[in-house]
Amino acid sequence: MSEQNSSGFPFTELSGGEGLDIDAIFGGASSAGAPGDVNPFEAALAQQAVPAPQAQEQPQPVPQAQAQTAESVQPVRPTPAPAPAAAPVVPAVQPPLDIDPLTAAVAEQEAKAEQKTVKSLFEKAPVFAYGSAREDITDPGMTFEELRIAKADDFPELGEGKKVSWTVEYGKTTKPITDPKGTTIAAIKKEIELSKPFLDALKKAKDKNPDCLVKPRVTAQSKGIATYKGVFTSLEEARASDKAICTIPASDGRVYELRKNELGEFIVPKDSVIDLGSVRAGFTPALPLVPIGVLAQIISFFRCYMSGGEQFEAMAHILWDKREERFVVHIPEQTVTKAHIDAELSRDDFPEDRYLHYIDIHSHNSMAAKFSPVDDEDERATRIYIVVGRLDKFFPDIAVRMSCGGAYLDLPPGCVLEGFGALFPQEWRSNVKPLSRIAPPALRPLTEQPEAHSRFWRMGK
Numbered sequence: 001m002s003e004q005n006s007s008g009f010p011f012t013e014l015s016g017g018e019g020l021d022i023d024a025i026f027g028g029a030s031s032a033g034a035p036g037d038v039n040p041f042e043a044a045l046a047q048q049a050v051p052a053p054q055a056q057e058q059p060q061p062v063p064q065a066q067a068q069t070a071e072s073v074q075p076v077r078p079t080p081a082p083a084p085a086a087a088p089v090v091p092a093v094q095p096p097l098d099i100d101p102l103t104a105a106v107a108e109q110e111a112k113a114e115q116k117t118v119k120s121l122f123e124k125a126p127v128f129a130y131g132s133a134r135e136d137i138t139d140p141g142m143t144f145e146e147l148r149i150a151k152a153d154d155f156p157e158l159g160e161g162k163k164v165s166w167t168v169e170y171g172k173t174t175k176p177i178t179d180p181k182g183t184t185i186a187a188i189k190k191e192i193e194l195s196k197p198f199l200d201a202l203k204k205a206k207d208k209n210p211d212c213l214v215k216p217r218v219t220a221q222s223k224g225i226a227t228y229k230g231v232f233t234s235l236e237e238a239r240a241s242d243k244a245i246c247t248i249p250a251s252d253g254r255v256y257e258l259r260k261n262e263l264g265e266f267i268v269p270k271d272s273v274i275d276l277g278s279v280r281a282g283f284t285p286a287l288p289l290v291p292i293g294v295l296a297q298i299i300s301f302f303r304c305y306m307s308g309g310e311q312f313e314a315m316a317h318i319l320w321d322k323r324e325e326r327f328v329v330h331i332p333e334q335t336v337t338k339a340h341i342d343a344e345l346s347r348d349d350f351p352e353d354r355y356l357h358y359i360d361i362h363s364h365n366s367m368a369a370k371f372s373p374v375d376d377e378d379e380r381a382t383r384i385y386i387v388v389g390r391l392d393k394f395f396p397d398i399a400v401r402m403s404c405g406g407a408y409l410d411l412p413p414g415c416v417l418e419g420f421g422a423l424f425p426q427e428w429r430s431n432v433k434p435l436s437r438i439a440p441p442a443l444r445p446l447t448e449q450p451e452a453h454s455r456f457w458r459m460g461k
Contacts, residue, residue: 122193126186127214129213141184164180165177172198175191175192229245230243231276232246232248246259247273247275255276257273283416289417289418298329302314305336306366314334314336315331339367359385362386364390369389384400384416386398386417
């Protein structure tokens with residue numbers, strides 16, 4: 001073997017007689033030294049400093065023997081110089097930023113929810129709405145005229161088609177129906193649902209699931225006022241009209257009729273006016289009947305002021321507790337004599353937003369149960385008033401009336417007060433045999449006390 005080379009060259013020095021062509025392996029030698037002393041790394045650095053020629057020469061073929069020898073040696077080839085980097089290309093317009101994934105997900109969910117809402121809305125049945133009646137239309141393929149005929153039995157005023165008009169109210173959209181005989185309900189519903197104003201309003205509306213209301217309206221009445229007649233609120237209005245016969249209510253509470261012709265004006269009072277509907281005065285309570293136990297307590301309280309040598313009146317208020325749905329008795333502070341009551345009407349403990357002042361009830365001690373002129377002056381608020389008299393009897397007298405803005409009307413006590421309805425054994429009835437051909441009043445079982453059904457009954461109304 002040859003000696004170690006101390007020149008720094010990484011390979012073992014080879015003699016020229018060993019058959020290796022160093023110039024062929026490393027691409028030629030430098031002119032500065034001998035062929036065997038050339039450092040290939042220095043040659044590579046020298047080549048980087050010299051500009052590359054325009055046309056690169058083809059490499060010379062290497063003899064087979066030399067190629068095999070060079071392959072076995074595996075020299076390190078010089079690394080070619082990197083090409084100069086090209087200047088970066090700056091786009092004229094910056095590309096759009098990526099959408100926030102959370103925002104995109106929310107938008108997608110909202111779109112799906114809106115599609116689901118619209119789909120479920122389209123599947124909802126339209127609703128027949130007339131007065132307080134509301135009912136789903138199970139066959140929206142029918143025409144509006146067919147729906148009118150189907151509902152005429154329940155609503156006789158819809159009996160004549162020419163006097164009935166139709167509208168469809170769907171969300172914020174209202175569409176009148178011009179051809180009720182040739183238009184189906186489903187077609188109008190679909191037409192509105194596909195319209196841009198409806199969809200735009202639905203996006204902004206709080207109610208995303210409105211009902212499609214199909215509404216009839218009676219535009220004329222078979223029992224109306226003739227074209228030459230009219231009802232007016234004043235004589236001046238009647239005179240200015242073109243009606244030949246005019247009905248006019250007056251301040252004296254009566255109704256007058258004015259007739260106009262070429263001779264002049266004729267006015268007479270009318271006791272019966274066929275052009276006006278009948279009205280009957282009365283009271284229809286919205287609250288339950290006052291329990292008999294509440295009335296009994298108040299009567300016992302009144303009787304306390306008849307003991308001894310003097311008799312006094314007294315007053316109580318019956319209130320309705322809206323929260324607990326029950327009656328409450330309130331005794332206001334009052335100064336009383338035998339024929340007069342001076343009461344404090346403030347109710348600080350009973351706020352008006354919770355309690356309804358339903359009934360004023362006062363006593364006339366041993367006097368008759370009649371409303372006095374003083375009562376007429378005091379009882380002007382619109383509510384119920386009761387006076388209890390002849391408290392010296394076992395069963396006192398009771399008078400009830402209502403005030404409607406200071407106008408009074410007597411009422412039967414049973415209109416607002418619960419009557420006697422005590423239970424009695426069933427066998428009592430079995431021992432009584434009426435001889436009349438008219439059947440006795442029907443019995444109704446006492447459903448509120450199931451254990452007493454077999455033996456106790458209550459008289460039916």
